[in-house]
Amino acid sequence: MAGAVFDVLIVGSGAGGGMAAYELTRRGFKVLMLEAGRHYDPLTETPMFNLPSEAPLRGEPTPDKAFGYYDATIDGGWDVPGEPYTIAEGSEPFKWWRPRMLGGRTNHWARVSLRFGPYDFKPYSRDGLGFDWPVDYDEIAPWYDKVERLIGVCGGRPQGLENIPDSPAGCLQPAPPPKLHELLVSRAYASMGIPSSPVHAAILTQQLGDRPPCFYATPCLRGCSIRANFQSTTVLLPPAIATGNLTVRTDAMVYQVDLDKAGKATGVSFIDRKTGAHHSARAKAVVLSAGAGETARILLNSKSSQFPDGLGNDHGLVGRYLMDSVGTKITAQIPALEDMPVTNDDGMSVMHTYIPWWGHGMQARKQLDFPRGYHVEMQGGRMMPSMSLVDWLDDGQGLNGPDLRAMMRKRYGSTVRMGSRGEMIPNDDCFCDIDPKVKDQWGIPVLRFHWKWGETETRQAAHAITTFLEVIDRMGGKPVGPVERDGRKAISKGGEIIHEVGTARMGSTAKNSVVDGFGRSWAVKNLFVADGAVMVSSPDKNPTLSILALSWRTSAHLADLAERGEL
Amino acid sequence: MTDAANDQTGPGLDRRAAMVWAGALAAALGAAHYYGVGFGATDGPAPPGYGRDPDMLSPDVPWPRLMTERQLASVRHIVDFVLPREGAAPSASELGVHELIDEWISAPYPEQSRDRALIFDGLARLDLMARRSGTAKDFAGAGKAAQAAMLALVADPASKLATAAFWKRLRRLVIGGYYTTEAGFADIGYIGNQPLPSYPAPTAEMRSAMERVFVQLGLVDRTASGG
Numbered sequence: 001m002a003g004a005v006f007d008v009l010i011v012g013s014g015a016g017g018g019m020a021a022y023e024l025t026r027r028g029f030k031v032l033m034l035e036a037g038r039h040y041d042p043l044t045e046t047p048m049f050n051l052p053s054e055a056p057l058r059g060e061p062t063p064d065k066a067f068g069y070y071d072a073t074i075d076g077g078w079d080v081p082g083e084p085y086t087i088a089e090g091s092e093p094f095k096w097w098r099p100r101m102l103g104g105r106t107n108h109w110a111r112v113s114l115r116f117g118p119y120d121f122k123p124y125s126r127d128g129l130g131f132d133w134p135v136d137y138d139e140i141a142p143w144y145d146k147v148e149r150l151i152g153v154c155g156g157r158p159q160g161l162e163n164i165p166d167s168p169a170g171c172l173q174p175a176p177p178p179k180l181h182e183l184l185v186s187r188a189y190a191s192m193g194i195p196s197s198p199v200h201a202a203i204l205t206q207q208l209g210d211r212p213p214c215f216y217a218t219p220c221l222r223g224c225s226i227r228a229n230f231q232s233t234t235v236l237l238p239p240a241i242a243t244g245n246l247t248v249r250t251d252a253m254v255y256q257v258d259l260d261k262a263g264k265a266t267g268v269s270f271i272d273r274k275t276g277a278h279h280s281a282r283a284k285a286v287v288l289s290a291g292a293g294e295t296a297r298i299l300l301n302s303k304s305s306q307f308p309d310g311l312g313n314d315h316g317l318v319g320r321y322l323m324d325s326v327g328t329k330i331t332a333q334i335p336a337l338e339d340m341p342v343t344n345d346d347g348m349s350v351m352h353t354y355i356p357w358w359g360h361g362m363q364a365r366k367q368l369d370f371p372r373g374y375h376v377e378m379q380g381g382r383m384m385p386s387m388s389l390v391d392w393l394d395d396g397q398g399l400n401g402p403d404l405r406a407m408m409r410k411r412y413g414s415t416v417r418m419g420s421r422g423e424m425i426p427n428d429d430c431f432c433d434i435d436p437k438v439k440d441q442w443g444i445p446v447l448r449f450h451w452k453w454g455e456t457e458t459r460q461a462a463h464a465i466t467t468f469l470e471v472i473d474r475m476g477g478k479p480v481g482p483v484e485r486d487g488r489k490a491i492s493k494g495g496e497i498i499h500e501v502g503t504a505r506m507g508s509t510a511k512n513s514v515v516d517g518f519g520r521s522w523a524v525k526n527l528f529v530a531d532g533a534v535m536v537s538s539p540d541k542n543p544t545l546s547i548l549a550l551s552w553r554t555s556a557h558l559a560d561l562a563e564r565g566e567l
Numbered sequence: 568m569t570d571a572a573n574d575q576t577g578p579g580l581d582r583r584a585a586m587v588w589a590g591a592l593a594a595a596l597g598a599a600h601y602y603g604v605g606f607g608a609t610d611g612p613a614p615p616g617y618g619r620d621p622d623m624l625s626p627d628v629p630w631p632r633l634m635t636e637r638q639l640a641s642v643r644h645i646v647d648f649v650l651p652r653e654g655a656a657p658s659a660s661e662l663g664v665h666e667l668i669d670e671w672i673s674a675p676y677p678e679q680s681r682d683r684a685l686i687f688d689g690l691a692r693l694d695l696m697a698r699r700s701g702t703a704k705d706f707a708g709a710g711k712a713a714q715a716a717m718l719a720l721v722a723d724p725a726s727k728l729a730t731a732a733f734w735k736r737l738r739r740l741v742i743g744g745y746y747t748t749e750a751g752f753a754d755i756g757y758i759g760n761q762p763l764p765s766y767p768a769p770t771a772e773m774r775s776a777m778e779r780v781f782v783q784l785g786l787v788d789r790t791a792s793g794g
Binding site: 038045046047049050051052053054055056057058059062063064065069070074075076077081176177178180183184187188190191192193194195215216217218222336339340341342343344345346347348352382383384385386387388389390391394396397398400401402404405408409412413474475476 | 616617618619620621623624626627628648649650651653656667670671674676677678679722723724738739740742743744746747748749751752754755756757758759760761762763764765766767768769770772773774776777780781783784785786787788789790791792
């Protein structure tokens with residue numbers, strides 16, 4: 001690698017970086033990928049079928065493994081040792097989930113893969129809030145088509161719902177049948193006039209190329225050694241490597257984009273996380289796909305006489321308009337589910353059925369006190385028992401002995417958890433910048449987060465809780481544990497849903513955005529951003545599918561420009 | 568598995584005897600000197616956890632266990648009070664749940680460290696209660712019926728005793744530990760973690776059971792596409 005000049009250098013190996021590598025290597029470009037974490041191979045490292053009883057503490061979450069022992073996240077979590085971030089004084093809490101592994105967070109996401117809809121790209125035009133994207137749905141739709149066909153997304157037949165795009169024939173694999181408890185939840189919503197839908201998930205229900213379909217066991221959050229779900233490490237990087245055009249260097253923590261005197265990117269500087277040594281790597285073009293937080297950090301730390309406030313930050317927009325999804329959750333015990341036949345409810349591990357946002361009409365008629373929607377996710381039924389099982393099942397009688405055993409048998413499978421994932425409108429109080437004092441273990445200045453939910457979000461959260469309570473009541477159930485109805489308290493913490501996006505947004509001019517509609521930096525013409533940072537809004541739909549579609553489009557555009565000599 | 572050899576009070580514990588235990592417990596709870604009991608094992612620097620990149624395929628518990636033999640013996644009795652053998656379903660101690668509790672309270676993480684303090688405290692109170700009764704040196708050495716009487720008091724959900732938090736937490740760990748085993752899966756009716764050729768749609772039997780529920784709850788489909 002030393003001395004070599006690559007055609008393109010990609011920072012990060014997750015959804016954005018993996019997709020960029022897939023496109024560019026197949027177009028014949030020599031690509032260097034730098035990943036901050038260690039090498040990771042899901043084929044040999046995934047704990048498929050491993051039991052709770054085989055893990056320390058039955059696999060329960062600890063500070064070392066915050067989502068449990070078997071969660072695929074490596075060397076990370078809500079904090080990364082030696083790599084702190086800070087929260088600004090007066091800010092609401094913000095949490096930042098980071099792994100340090102090849103493939104990044106694609107190794108352990110929930111695989112919910114919903115397209116953004118036409119409204120989602122033009123929110124300002126619809127209600128005067130937030131900002132419009134410089135692109136519309138029709139522009140991105142063909143890229144969604146390509147991504148769904150490539151990675152494999154199940155979801156079944158068109159549903160014809162407002163602002164929930166159906167995919168053209170041939171894009172989606174069949175949806176699996178609903179889980180038993182989902183029939184009841186769906187009917188309860190249907191009794192309120194609210195339709196449900198098969199979820200779209202990046203999980204195979206049919207063979208795709210040499211990848212077998214899901215066998216409906218062992219949680220996706222552990223990763224998948226049979227490659228039945230989408231991970232960058234199983235779906236994007238192997239074909240990219242097979243071209244012979246991809247060089248991957250792991251344990252390479254990029255902290256700066258290097259520029260020449262003319263202001264063009266020449267590559268990046270990085271630290272070898274194993275040795276602490278500083279290196280630089282050179283390329284004719286650079287793609288930042290480090291994730292919205294880390295991409296902003298690299299830009300802000302890339303200071304020069306030409307960019308004293310950070311690269312591309314002439315208008316103070318880098319780090320701005322940080323968004324997450326609005327999240328709420330509630331658990332309920334439903335007596336009507338107690339006497340149902342025994343079923344295997346593992347399924348795809350994610351729900352098979354979800355409730356898309358149903359309130360566009362009410363919002364248009366000003367019948368709701370919040371402007372943007374949410375969808376409802378659910379889990380329940382006979383989930384693999386965990387140490388917290390009893391928290392959901394216990395009847396509060398303090399039973400022991402045969403009575404306890406009978407109660408557990410009776411109530412097992414009768415609980416349902418519902419959660420909302422909702423749109424957040426970007427606001428001036430939510431952003432990240434560089435902490436003026438704190439540096440990481442290598443001396444690189446760290447990110448400082450600023451966060452404040454708007455009323456548009458907290459009211460939405462309150463509406464979700466109210467809706468859940470009505471649905472639970474219709475099912476004849478009761479919430480488990482105390483219920484927080486105040487949206488300001490019920491809402492998730494900033495970053496907690498791990499959908500942080502929007503720190504280097506795209507736009508129509510250099511004054512209103514960091515990158516153009518293709519993810520190309522306005523300031524440095526051979527620099528591109530291909531991750532969630534470019535997002536202008538954060539619709540209720542989980543962002544990964546859109547990151548893949550946007551990255552593919554950005555990478556194809558980069559390749560087109562390079563082929564035409566226009567970089 | 569049984570403790571017949573230790574059974575000093577015999578199976579029949581009448582109401583009057585239970586009152587004696589209750590008095591002993593109340594005295595134990597009020598005792599100021601009991602803090603000195605059983606905390607030595609927690610002294611010294613905390614051992615490391617399993618880290619951010621543990622071997623997930625061959626897991627290992629890197630921290631030493633901290634319970635004394637007597638504490639572990641007490642917990643062994645307690646886990647079987649919560650979930651004794653019943654028919655084909657093994658008891659909690661047969662599944663090693665007491666060993667899990669020892670592993671759990673020995674872990675160098677905040678949640679488990681809090682549990683260690685709580686559970687050592689509760690076990691010490693049970694020991695003191697047994698001592699005050701005058702028939703045993705500690706809880707583990709008390710007879711089966713005496714242990715059952717003490718636990719019945721401690722486990723009473725209406726209990727206002729200082730052991731309430733101890734009991735609530737320990738019971739939760741016992742139940743969690745029991746049902747996270749394969750025997751626990753079988754007992755409660757978890758049949759997953761098995762590869763399937765396809766995901767089965769709800770059967771006609773399931774659908775009709777669900778239809779009956781819809782009728783009982785008055786859940787009429789009011790969506791545009793609904794019936």
